[in-house]
Amino acid sequence: MTKINVEKCAKILREKDNILILMHAHPDGDTLGCGFALCRALLKLGKKARAICGDEIPKKYNYLYSDMEMPEFEESFIVSVDVATETLLGALQEKYSGRINLCIDHHATNSEYAEYLLLNADAAAAAETVLKVVKALGVKIDKHIADCLYTGISTDTGCFRYASTTSNTYRAAAELIDLGAENAMINRAMFETKTWSYAALERLAIEGMEFFGNDKICVISVTQDMYKKTGTNEADTEALPPLTRQIEGVEIGLTLREKADGSCKCSVRTYESVDASVLAGFFGGGGHKQAAACNIECSLEEAKKSLVEQGLKLLS
Amino acid sequence: MTKINVEKCAKILREKDNILILMHAHPDGDTLGCGFALCRALLKLGKKARAICGDEIPKKYNYLYSDMEMPEFEESFIVSVDVATETLLGALQEKYSGRINLCIDHHATNSEYAEYLLLNADAAAAAETVLKVVKALGVKIDKHIADCLYTGISTDTGCFRYASTTSNTYRAAAELIDLGAENAMINRAMFETKTWSYAALERLAIEGMEFFGNDKICVISVTQDMYKKTGTNEADTEALPPLTRQIEGVEIGLTLREKADGSCKCSVRTYESVDASVLAGFFGGGGHKQAAACNIECSLEEAKKSLVEQGLKLLS
Numbered sequence: 001m002t003k004i005n006v007e008k009c010a011k012i013l014r015e016k017d018n019i020l021i022l023m024h025a026h027p028d029g030d031t032l033g034c035g036f037a038l039c040r041a042l043l044k045l046g047k048k049a050r051a052i053c054g055d056e057i058p059k060k061y062n063y064l065y066s067d068m069e070m071p072e073f074e075e076s077f078i079v080s081v082d083v084a085t086e087t088l089l090g091a092l093q094e095k096y097s098g099r100i101n102l103c104i105d106h107h108a109t110n111s112e113y114a115e116y117l118l119l120n121a122d123a124a125a126a127a128e129t130v131l132k133v134v135k136a137l138g139v140k141i142d143k144h145i146a147d148c149l150y151t152g153i154s155t156d157t158g159c160f161r162y163a164s165t166t167s168n169t170y171r172a173a174a175e176l177i178d179l180g181a182e183n184a185m186i187n188r189a190m191f192e193t194k195t196w197s198y199a200a201l202e203r204l205a206i207e208g209m210e211f212f213g214n215d216k217i218c219v220i221s222v223t224q225d226m227y228k229k230t231g232t233n234e235a236d237t238e239a240l241p242p243l244t245r246q247i248e249g250v251e252i253g254l255t256l257r258e259k260a261d262g263s264c265k266c267s268v269r270t271y272e273s274v275d276a277s278v279l280a281g282f283f284g285g286g287g288h289k290q291a292a293a294c295n296i297e298c299s300l301e302e303a304k305k306s307l308v309e310q311g312l313k314l315l316s
Numbered sequence: 317m318t319k320i321n322v323e324k325c326a327k328i329l330r331e332k333d334n335i336l337i338l339m340h341a342h343p344d345g346d347t348l349g350c351g352f353a354l355c356r357a358l359l360k361l362g363k364k365a366r367a368i369c370g371d372e373i374p375k376k377y378n379y380l381y382s383d384m385e386m387p388e389f390e391e392s393f394i395v396s397v398d399v400a401t402e403t404l405l406g407a408l409q410e411k412y413s414g415r416i417n418l419c420i421d422h423h424a425t426n427s428e429y430a431e432y433l434l435l436n437a438d439a440a441a442a443a444e445t446v447l448k449v450v451k452a453l454g455v456k457i458d459k460h461i462a463d464c465l466y467t468g469i470s471t472d473t474g475c476f477r478y479a480s481t482t483s484n485t486y487r488a489a490a491e492l493i494d495l496g497a498e499n500a501m502i503n504r505a506m507f508e509t510k511t512w513s514y515a516a517l518e519r520l521a522i523e524g525m526e527f528f529g530n531d532k533i534c535v536i537s538v539t540q541d542m543y544k545k546t547g548t549n550e551a552d553t554e555a556l557p558p559l560t561r562q563i564e565g566v567e568i569g570l571t572l573r574e575k576a577d578g579s580c581k582c583s584v585r586t587y588e589s590v591d592a593s594v595l596a597g598f599f600g601g602g603g604h605k606q607a608a609a610c611n612i613e614c615s616l617e618e619a620k621k622s623l624v625e626q627g628l629k630l631l632s
Contacts, residue, residue: 160476160489161507163500167493173476174486184479188587191477194562206519246510271504 001112006129009118010136012102013042013079020075021051022100024083025090028238029155029190032057034081034104034130036064037148041139048073054091058235060189064148077101082126082152084286085111104129109277109286124164127152128172143180150181151190158242159191163272163290198239200230205240209247212308216251216315218244219308221300223258234259241267241291252279252311258300266307268292274314282310317428322445325434326452328418329358329395336391337367338416340399341406344554345471345506348373350397350420350446352380353464357455364389370407374551376505380464393417398442398468400602401427420445425593425602440480443468444488459496466497467506474558475507479588479606514555516546521556527566528624532631534560535624537616538573550575557583557607568595568627574616582623584608590630598626 004012013019019042023035035051042049050070057065078100083089084107086097103114106129108121120129127149134141134149141149153173157165160173177183194202204226210219220240227233237257244253253269266283268276269291276292277285283306285294296303320328329335335358339351351367358365366386373381394416399405400423402413419430422445424437436445443465450457450465457465469489473481476489493499510518520542526535536556543549553573560569569585582599584592585607592608593601599622601610612619 160499161503163504165499165503167490170486170490170493174483174490177483177486183476183481187477187481188479192558192562193564195564199563203522206522242508246508247515248509248511 001114002116004116004118006132006136009133012116013137016077017047018073018076019047019049020078021049022078022080022083022089022092022096023051023053024088025054027053027055027057030125030127030152031082032061032064033148033152034126037130037134037145038081039070040145041134041137044139045137054089064151080114081130084109086113104133124166124169125153125156128169131172141179146176146179146181147186150176150183151186154187155190159187197231198236201226201232201236213312213315215249217308217311218247218250218253219304220244220255221304223300224260241269245269251315254307256300256304262299263295263297264300264303265295266293266303279310279314317430318432320432320434322448322452325449328432329453332393333363334389334392335363335365336394337365338394338396338399338405338408338412339367339369340404341370343369343371343373346441346443346468347398348377348380349464349468350442353446353450353461354397355386356461357450357453360455361453370405380467396430397446400425402429420449423604440482440485441469441472444485447488457495462492462495462497463502466492466499467502470503471506475503513547514552517542517548517552529628529631531565532567533624533627534563534566534569535620536560536571537620539616540574540576557585561585567631570623572616572620578615579611579613580616580619581611582609582619595626595630
């Protein structure tokens with residue numbers, strides 16, 4: 001593994017062709033924005049490039065790629081974007097594990113699995129770094145690339161709210177808006193639009209909130225039954241984790257989702273007092289200081305008990 | 317009334333002393349941020365200055381002014397900030413109406429009541445313009461002024477979400493963060509912190525949501541009874557209006573609050589299809605294209621009926 005800077009990254013990409021870009025499973029705006037922005041930039045350079053994800057991409061992200069035509073080809077260079085560890089590739093892991101040439105990421109917990117690693121852990125979103133790479137590639141950023149990168153930045157910062165947001169993040173957003181990014185449309189679609197079914201799920205989730213440890217831990221539990229009742233699925237739960245941390249006094253917010261196979265996934269949100277990636281790390285997960293996640297191979301009730309126990313230890 | 321630019325505004329302020337700054341009633345982050353930032357800047361210039369509001373300032377804004385000492389004096393120059401019409405001064409209106417020398421504002425509906433008007437209707441927040449004025453005054457912006465102005469910008473844009481947010485808004489935020497504004501703390505306090513009592517009120521409000529006109533109009537009704545049940549008051553309702561507009565398909569969101577005297581206040585939120593200031597204008601109110609408000613001298617039920625009727629006309 002060789003750590004590289006933006007210029008070296010651009011140099012490597014310029015020399016390659018038939019580039020396959022991998023985005024992480026349970027895709028969010030940052031991995032998708034980075035993947036499609038980089039793909040668009042490489043296509044503009046006359047290269048063959050394609051961005052793929054192991055999971056279905058939620059409909060609300062259609063605008064990132066609906067106009068694109070991505071060619072088929074035999075890949076000769078593999079790039080991952082916003083993917084901290086190979087396990088996060090989900091369905092793509094088996095095929096591409098150990099074969100990734102370049103990783104562009106912003107997770108301090110990156111497991112250094114790629115041949116080359118461009119890591120900026122100070123960036124609020126991987127898209128901040130991909131913006132620099134696209135510029136270093138000499139590609140003229142068009143409206144579509146700007147929309148993709150703005151989406152990555154906006155979604156990974158909770159629309160510029162989170163502590164990870166720096167003045168550089170704001171400057172990148174300003175630059176992308178001047179290049180055509182439709183910030184109003186994007187933020188409306190990402191943050192201001194609740195489907196009827198999501199609104200129903202959110203209501204059930206809020207009604208079922210539980211509190212532990214002098215109300216410092218807030219837990220939302222999403223069961224398969226709740227998906228059935230509201231016509232939703234796991235992809236609809238993305239907006240729930242921030243709700244846990246919004247109640248005054250809460251230091252740890254846990255959002256547990258029961259999977260169809262009986263195991264569960266937990267999103268961890270914290271403030272300064274607890275490192276979310278440490279709590280998720282106990283269970284084999286990872287992420288950032290105030291936002292992390294893990295999968296646990298047990299029932300929702302058992303996972304909740306274990307997570308709350310570990311959380312209480314970290315708070316004490 | 318003379319319309320002036322930023323430089324002229326700074327020139328006028330430099331020539332004056334004993335400056336009283338008026339903020340609007342039902343104060344929000346923009347009027348408070350502008351008022352206290354301008355006051356701090358004038359104090360730094362060695363002038364006597366004081367910023368006042370006709371209503372009590374909600375506790376969460378304490379950090380804007382808790383360290384300040386504002387002198388007492390007989391005012392000889394009166395400035396209003398973020399105040400579109402004199403009626404919005406509330407309890408201060410009677411005393412200061414017709415006496416306001418300078419108004420700094422960003423509402424296109426400004427009624428031009430002041431001797432001098434510095435109006436930038438393209439700014440997402442009045443704080444964007446006050447930032448320019450403070451710089452033109454030659455004042456070195458410290459952390460406190462930066463916190464005030466960042467608060468104005470962040471709150472008036474729903475934390476950089478609304479369509480009014482431009483690349484200039486993002487650049488102003490970047491500049492203020494570099495000058496010391498604690499964006500993470502501010503956004504946590506403004507957007508990520510729900511008191512237990514507010515969370516209870518929000519739950520009741522969501523449970524009682526009503527829909528009209530093929531679900532294009534969403535209404536939240538807040539009654540005096542709901543305040544009693546949850547231990548809240550009107551000042552706690554600031555975060556409710558955006559909820560109305562978040563459900564898919566909603567074009568007009570109405571948030572009605574029953575007042576103790578039996579009249580009511582309505583916040584109007586819209587998207588492109590309807591001008592919120594036009595709808596509020598039917599009832600003597602005003603505001604922006606996608607966010608406006610009005611007071612109606614009748615019961616909540618009657619006000620709802622009238623507003624929905626007018627809303628349906630605007631949608632047809």
